[in-house]
Amino acid sequence: MKKAVITGAYSTRVGDLQGATCMSLHTEAGLGALADAGLAVADVDGLLCAYSFTEPHLMLASVFAEYIGMQPAYASAVSMGGVTACMLVMQAAALVEAGYCRHVLVVTGDNRLSGMRGNAVQALAEVGNQQYEQPYGMTIPAAYALVAQRYMSEFGVTSEQLAAIAVTHREHAALNPKAHMKSPITVDDVMNSRFIATPLHLLDCCLISDGGAAVVVSAADAAADLRRPGVHVLGTGQGHTHEYIVAAPSLTDFGCKRSAADALGRAGLKPADIDVVEIYDSFTITLLAELESMGFFQRGEAGVAAAAGELKIGGKLPCNTHGGLLSYGHSGAAGGMFHVVEAVEQLRGDAVGRQVEGAELALVHGDGGILSAHCSVVLGRA
Amino acid sequence: MEKPVPRPNADSAPFWEGCAAHEFRFQRCRDCGKAQFYPRAVCSHCQGRDLEWLVSAGKGAVYSVTTVYRGPSAAFKDVTPYQVALVDMDEGFRFMANVRGGEAEIGTRVRVIYEERGDQTIPQVEIGG
Numbered sequence: 001m002k003k004a005v006i007t008g009a010y011s012t013r014v015g016d017l018q019g020a021t022c023m024s025l026h027t028e029a030g031l032g033a034l035a036d037a038g039l040a041v042a043d044v045d046g047l048l049c050a051y052s053f054t055e056p057h058l059m060l061a062s063v064f065a066e067y068i069g070m071q072p073a074y075a076s077a078v079s080m081g082g083v084t085a086c087m088l089v090m091q092a093a094a095l096v097e098a099g100y101c102r103h104v105l106v107v108t109g110d111n112r113l114s115g116m117r118g119n120a121v122q123a124l125a126e127v128g129n130q131q132y133e134q135p136y137g138m139t140i141p142a143a144y145a146l147v148a149q150r151y152m153s154e155f156g157v158t159s160e161q162l163a164a165i166a167v168t169h170r171e172h173a174a175l176n177p178k179a180h181m182k183s184p185i186t187v188d189d190v191m192n193s194r195f196i197a198t199p200l201h202l203l204d205c206c207l208i209s210d211g212g213a214a215v216v217v218s219a220a221d222a223a224a225d226l227r228r229p230g231v232h233v234l235g236t237g238q239g240h241t242h243e244y245i246v247a248a249p250s251l252t253d254f255g256c257k258r259s260a261a262d263a264l265g266r267a268g269l270k271p272a273d274i275d276v277v278e279i280y281d282s283f284t285i286t287l288l289a290e291l292e293s294m295g296f297f298q299r300g301e302a303g304v305a306a307a308a309g310e311l312k313i314g315g316k317l318p319c320n321t322h323g324g325l326l327s328y329g330h331s332g333a334a335g336g337m338f339h340v341v342e343a344v345e346q347l348r349g350d351a352v353g354r355q356v357e358g359a360e361l362a363l364v365h366g367d368g369g370i371l372s373a374h375c376s377v378v379l380g381r382a
Numbered sequence: 383m384e385k386p387v388p389r390p391n392a393d394s395a396p397f398w399e400g401c402a403a404h405e406f407r408f409q410r411c412r413d414c415g416k417a418q419f420y421p422r423a424v425c426s427h428c429q430g431r432d433l434e435w436l437v438s439a440g441k442g443a444v445y446s447v448t449t450v451y452r453g454p455s456a457a458f459k460d461v462t463p464y465q466v467a468l469v470d471m472d473e474g475f476r477f478m479a480n481v482r483g484g485e486a487e488i489g490t491r492v493r494v495i496y497e498e499r500g501d502q503t504i505p506q507v508e509i510g511g
């Protein structure tokens with residue numbers, strides 16, 4: 001079977017985008033990815049969308065298809081939180097590899113900052129269990145803080161190590177003109193920022209941004225004559241262990257272990273083969289737990305590596321080279337798609353000012369809920 | 383705005399009725415013998431349907447705990463900072479609660495107490511036991 005190819009990728013500006021709507025961001029991202037591929041709307045036979053907080057609808061793919069004037073042969077919308085972008089890439093790859101579609105447009109975007117007037121934190125808290133979590137004032141940061149406390153107690157992770165992760169992301173964002181937050185920060189700045197939920201400080205938490213991102217996933221034979229060198233989807237995998245943190249089987253081991261093992265196994269690779277990783281970083285602890293659970297580091301070693309600069313561009317395992325959710329931006333489902341777009345740019349050698357030299361293999365990873373649902377995607381340079 | 387009041391359904395009604403009587407009820411599977419929380423129509427360990435309701439002694443230890451400084455709504459912002467804990471009960475199940483009567487850390491022994499919330503009674507934990 002010929003593997004699927006990412007033939008176009010695009011991310012919009014991120015930040016406080018006054019005048020943007022969920023659908024206008026979808027449009028800008030979708031048309032941007034199509035232009036990058038050298039395709040027109042009429043060439044697209046598959047459309048995959050995610051979900052929106054500002055324009056919530058059961059059928060977002062139909063809403064967007066109508067908005068932009070597209071009548072695809074296949075359409076679907078998936079709502080799985082932060083893992084959705086990677087899942088959509090996996091689904092698109094399956095569709096083109098099975099012969100149902102030639103070119104699938106995968107679009108995400110939301111005006112979560114300007115469109116929710118500061119209510120995003122409260123809206124996100126409502127994903128907690130209504131009977132067994134919400135009555136206790138559990139927030140998303142509090143749920144991740146419960147993971148962090150347990151991780152610190154079992155493996156000796158320190159707040160300074162978590163802070164080093166935030167600092168590395170900001171350094172990467174400073175190299176990226178599109179990033180939402182570019183002003184330099186230090187470990188002390190992170191440690192001295194106010195607590196959100198112990199041990200997580202404000203600067204351990206991701207941003208809330210407006211923005212959109214899209215990719216085109218094409219069948220191998222349909223990709224051959226397009227304008228950009230394609231990026232191959234070498235392997236994908238998922239892992240699911242729980243939804244609510246109160247019911248998580250472990251606070252230190254997660255479904256990313258299985259998703260990464262499956263994705264790398266299907267690609268015939270191991271973690272040490274990967275040149276650059278773009279891994280979901282909703283909080284500093286999210287990234288640390290995933291790096292270790294997926295096997296990029298031994299237990300208790302990812303924090304040490306972060307503090308030693310090993311996650312920086314030029315380090316042993318360059319990670320979130322665009323700045324991640326922590327400093328580039330987080331626009332709902334598009335937050336995870338920024339990681340995909342960045343991996344494509346790195347593998348094409350287009351990441352001007354932040355290029356990982358010689359990057360040939362990348363792993364992109366998303367997680368949804370409280371480390372509940374995971375999807376890993378291994379990409380390779382053409 | 384008030385703090386959220388749990389809305390019972392058919393799966394959970396016996397649990398919330400127990401709380402109103404200051405009784406912490408949990409399910410145990412008659413097929414595999416394991417305890418589960420939260421209440422469901424099926425055993426999440428073995429998919430058995432033969433579940434019995436038991437009453438917990440109300441004692442356990444903190445598995446993880448965080449002190450929340452940014453609450454999700456005005457009602458919680460009024461009471462920050464507050465602790466949210468995952469508590470492993472001695473009968474072998476886990477639930478979430480706020481900590482009363484001091485500050486807990488991982489491993490702290492706690493016991494269940496009850497608080498009125500709207501038309502419901504919700505379980506919490508206090509240090510000790």
Ligand SMILES: [Zn+2]
Nearest residue numbers: 411414425428
């Ligand atoms: Zn059972």
